[in-house]
Amino acid sequence: MHRQTPAVLLLLALSVSAEQPAPPPLLDRSTSHVHPSARPGSRTLLLVPLPAEPSWQDLAFLAAVPAATTANDGAPALVAIEAAGTLSPEVQDYIRRYRPEVTCLIAAAAHGLEVGGRPCTLLEAASAEEAACALSARFWTSSSAALICSDENYEAALLAAPLAARLRAPLLFASPKGFSPATLQELKRLQLKELVVVGKPDGLPPLKPLAERVAELTGAREVMAWTRQRGLKVSYLAAVNPLDREKTIIRKLSLAGALLAAGREGLVASLPFEVRWKIPFTGVEPKGEPPAGTPHSEAKPKVGRIALGGPERTFVVTGKPKERDLRVSIDLNGDGRFTGANEGPFMTGDVIELDGRRYVITLGTENGVGKADLRLTWPPVEEVTSGLHRFYEALGSPPEHLCLVGFPDAVPQAILGHGGVAQEMTSDLPFSNADDDPFAEIGVARVVAENAWFATLFASRVLTYASLLDPEWQDRACQARWENTSRKQFENVGFDASFLHTTEHLKWLQPPAQGKKGKRAQTFGQDSPLARCAALTHMDHSWWHELGHTFAWDAEVLLAPVVVESGGCLTAVLDREPDCRSVIARLFRKGAVAFSGNSRPGCAPQELQRMEFWNGVLLHGETIGQAHRRSINSALVTVLDRKEGPGGAYGYQLRIRTQFGDPAFAMRVPSPPRSAPARTTVDGETVTVHAPAQWWPVKMVVPEDWKKWADKDLYVLRGAGTYALREWCAEEYDREETYVTAEFTTRRRVGKIEQLQTPPAPLGWNGKYHADEHADGSRTYRWAVRLADFDQKTGTMARALERIAYRVTFE
Structure with missing residues (x-):
């Protein structure tokens, strides 16, 4: 236990001499x-x-x-x-x-x-x-x-x-x-x-x-152009809002941005927007007939007024019961109808021009602080990324890492509709892209904090991480609740990953008595191994108040500098609390150095990105920004393979998966892989995809919600460098298929790629590959390869490949 009593400035008139002569330089x-x-x-x-x-x-x-x-x-x-x-x-x-x-x-x-x-x-x-x-x-x-x-x-x-x-x-x-x-x-x-x-x-x-x-x-562009002229390579930008001294809820986080940029030999990208983040407007059901021109609505329409400082406008929200398929129409020309040009109906994520500004629309009473039928945000993410791209031009290329500093009222997130699982999504995904193809070029992460004091503490912690390492925690990785499938991946690189946190490890606040269930703490204690570990992976029902049954937003436990990753729902939500309170900010206050989570309810396909993130960190020595980028690009292969449209599960999960922390932070890994991971090798025009040296069947913790499997065993297959395509199935569990993303980079254009062997179904590829163009004229080709067929009910391997080769024909 560490004492948590505050130290204060002491009047020590004789302890310091400001006039002491300086030692020799x-x-x-x-x-x-x-x-x-x-x-x-x-x-x-x-x-x-x-x-x-x-x-x-x-x-x-x-x-x-x-x-x-x-x-x-x-x-x-x-x-x-x-x-x-x-x-x-x-x-x-x-x-x-x-x-x-x-x-x-x-x-x-x-x-x-x-x-x-x-x-x-x-x-x-x-x-x-x-x-x-x-x-x-x-x-x-x-x-x-x-x-x-x-x-x-x-x-x-x-x-x-x-x-x-x-x-x-x-x-x-x-x-x-x-x-x-x-x-x-x-x-x-x-x-x-x-x-x-x-x-x-x-x-x-x-x-x-x-x-x-x-x-x-x-200004910022001139600073960047000057560094380029001087031959100073800049691969890190901290995007900050200099107005956050007064204009944001949590103020002065930009100070941490300047500090992070300095520690990464980068620069500040100044974004001085007077952000209007999800300004709320509430409607009421009309007593009589709805206004003329109101679109058809199965639910009762709601009518309200928009006041942004210019002329007021009337809006009407329509849709289906239970806030499904919501639309809004706005009377722009003031004729009392909703049939004029550019008056709608609009959906969440659409953009409308009001008073000379382009606002993004959010519909749904739950999609912001308090209750509101319509919310408007300026600027849209396209205006923010456009400003950043001008900085990239001044630098000569996009940075390797981009740190977004502050909550969305400082640096806005994208607001996206057509989510499928959730009709409205907030996302940092657009910041990762610097060109016209869908793949990510930039490793992006966001820094949030409870105040400027803890923001600068967080920045100093990540920048001096190497000086904080301690045998007490540096070789320990922990799992929590339903997440027990990562142990072998951590042990393969030298971690002790033996501890699995369960609800039984939480202290009783009110012990069971007289037939009552009792109540446990929401957060593990200071004596838990979770307070002394380098990595923590978690899965449980969650929200922005807590990582379920593990860590809450009012926790007082001090943490070692830990990388935290969670598959829980809503942990990365930043738009629900008037004071921006967040479990992520509390993690960063208490000692964590990174966090990965979901900004909306998570679903089974997130397993792909969760596993690819850890592959990047553990096997490839990547920073958290690079590992997050890896997970994005692997997920995009699946999205493109399936030609997912709006509402597709993998595309939805791709947009809500959010990385927090300093994107250039690299976690210490105890050793190189002991068992060789899956990999791709290139020999001339032949690309070979190799399976991992070992496969690890894992008996998984069955979540309490999977009632049909409460008294039965289920297994998953794990292998270093692989990932799972996971989907909820008719038998009421998450069915998995094990894949590797094959990729190689070249300056030549590919005419076609052919699989040289014909493995038994369902192994091999689906015949599709995708090109990711780069600013330097090179390009990376990616495709998904299934290497194993595993029976999750029996925990046995049906068939597997050691390797499979592809012939590349260049144009």
Whole structure:
């Protein structure tokens, strides 16, 4: 058990001396000379007390981003803490794991902070300018470059911070009146060769006397074009909304975006939309006849008014009972009817122009906060991705990783209709695509948090993950509830995966008594192996309040840096709570480093993406963003093979599967595979698909809902590098077929692909393959291959292939 008492700033007048002389400098790997605390391998933690409202400390935090990056050789440890100076239990836990050698506090008062019984160094500052000067003086004895922006331009500072980190250069500020004497003195002291000015600050004096070269970069595109011209490869973008200091429910998460970009040698993609996320409008059933021109409706129509700041418009919602097949018509021309041009009827996911803006429509009372018949969102995802694509053009290519920072009121999700299982879906899928074919090019994940303090704690945790590893947890993987089929895959790469969490492991809140069932806790205890593991895979009925019978949104248990993946329903919902409360945000607060889940009710076909995600992480050393991309592209093969239309189960699951965390985060895996996984080899014009060296039949945990199988055994087949096509069948269980995605990349175009053997049905392929074009002129060809036929009722193999070959004919 870890004590969860808060630590507070202590008045230690003698524990810190701000006037202490600096130790002799050490030459950094760059052309800058830095403080010895920045030596490679040292652990320096920076703390910034941060008010909830906009403040100078926001800019001070951004100035600390390049300082922390430089001090820690590219792995910054920088945490915003409560303005009062309280160290939360979660921050204390991080400090215990990270074990910093040097801790610095940026604050106005002459007091220190005791961390682990050791005082930290005070960097005294009462403004952004003072903080930046103190950081520069502390961490650089000289520097070939420095970044400059206005202390009143938050967006410019967001852009400048990761660029400064990439250059290992300090970030300094100017006021509208120009440089303060202290800043001007600091610029001279650094012996600069280059000044990079971001955001056009006012009042600057001539800069040539300060540096040989001066670059002036107006905004994000100019920053990206400049890095490209300098030959600096950027493969990571953090998409942030600089208006989130005031315009969003959870504020200032953009600070974490700048920190993540710095730690991944990336940049910030600024998306300054004043987002209107699911603005609600409620209708009422008319007392008499519905308005003229109302479309036919089996359910009673509902009539209401849309007010967005311009002219009000009347709408009418129609459809079938129980909110099925809902449509909305909007009286745009004000004639009291709904028969004019572009007046509908519209469905969820359709776009309509109102007051010069294109809004996305959401229908259904349950599809947002509270009850509303119609919700409107601006901007549609196409406008957001269009802005991102302009950034990709400036960079010269799409990034490998894109981190979406914030809830949908900061960076909107796509709103999609025709879902099948659910008529309305929220999705981050469109962000993964950078070209005209359906396949994913970008590894995408989203970061959410309960507040900016925990967002920056999360960012520091993932960026310093290698320094947090501990034998207590680093080689353990756990399964929870109905998920017991992954053990062999984890053990194959060296994990101890012996623990399966069940409801029996939850503590009693009210023990059974006098014929009553009793009540268990929703969250495992601090003494559970789940609190000390590197990976956790879960399956149970769930929602945004909890991972069923495992972890709830009010949990207080501290976690090791764990990658969590769940097949439960609705865990990734971000659009139901007025305060954006979420079990994912609580996981990230308490110690988790990644989460995969469903933004709507999950269904059996999700097994494909769940397994392919873990294949990427465990077998291919992929980041979570790359592994999620792998799962998307394998699922797309099945969607395209089946020519699924709207409402198809695999396409539905593809859209709702959502990845959270830093997309460039890579989980440590204890060892290479002990048993060879399935793989694809290429020899000239022959492509061979190899089965895994071992097949693992697994007796599965039968969910309580499968009444017909309550007292019977069911099995699934697992093999390293394979995945299951899973569907609910007439016999009332999830029937599986085992596949591998064959793929190879070439710069040549394929004329045809032929299977060279004729295996017994149902093994082999279906004759279909699909091309994924890439920006560099190459392309990847993919197709699905069934390698085994397994009887789930008896747990026996009917037939299997060791390998199968394909002839590729190029054009």
